[in-house]
Amino acid sequence: MDKLTTYSFFDVMGELFSEEISFAVTNTEEYIFYRASKRINLKISPGDPVKEGTITFKALQSGEKTSEFISRDVLGVPYHGIAVPFHEDGKIAGCITAIYPALTEARSVVTLKTADGWVPVSYEEIYYIESKNRRTYVTSSTHTGTNKNTLQEFEFTLPKDSFIRCHRSYIVNVKQIKEIYLDTHSTFVLSMKDGQLIPVSQSYSSYFRKMLGF
Known part of the structure; x- marks a missing residue:
């Protein structure tokens, strides 16, 4: 896919997520696509490096699907995330991440x-x-x-x-x-x-x- 088609594809994928979920795609070093939701915005831009401590960084390092809470100390906004690495020619080529708002509930x-x-x-x-x-x-x-x-x-x-x-x-x-x-x-x-x-x-x-x- 050329660049325009690839970005169109990512944008359509973002439509599959609810309005509460942000969506990011990276290569092994930087973000290549980011779509913020109405509920949470990590203020990521294409070209930004994948920061250590983020859910995306952890998934790229482990090579496995990663799901956990990330505190506000990392990007300034607390969030829950699911990150799944993808491969090309047997090597990790990047990661797709779903970003959820941190829900704080008083009830137990x-x-x-x-x-x-x-x-x-x-x-x-x-x-x-x-x-x-x-x-x-x-x-x-x-x-x-x-x-x-x-x-x-x-x-x-x-x-x-x-x-x-x-x-x-x-x-x-x-x-x-x-x-x-x-x-x-x-x-x-x-x-x-x-x-x-x-x-x-x-x-x-x-x-x-x-x-x-x-």
Whole structure:
């Protein structure tokens, strides 16, 4: 693709993201495209170097999909990000990054819709959150129900020291894990305190081990 076509392609990709999400594309050293959202603007311009400490820098360094919160100390604005490196001829050629506003929520409960109505449950009571049949199910020690948030939205609003994405369909409360078993292909199975077995997929296994320190 020539330069004009490439930028048009990036702009169309930006349309796929919600109005709350900014979108950036880099090569291995600098930004080549940036589209700010209505909710968050990191004030990046094409040609700016990829700064150390950003989610994009971390993904380029690790060579893996990276998802975490970045404090305001790095770019002056706190944000959550997902960065995915891409390759050409077997080498990392750049990175695509989705940038989300840092959501600060005073509440420490998740409200579940059940057959009898709505029930708030505390974060500590939650065992795991599952995406199934286009709905989000929350299982806790007291209730099981649905919630309007997606797993991606939960991933950015739940406390990072307790909740970890371990699979495209699951987020688990690490304080509710009873045991971790080695599974095939260097992945894991989590035995939760409610007796449920939750898989850790291969794409999340290294991130999961890093977060739990083993």
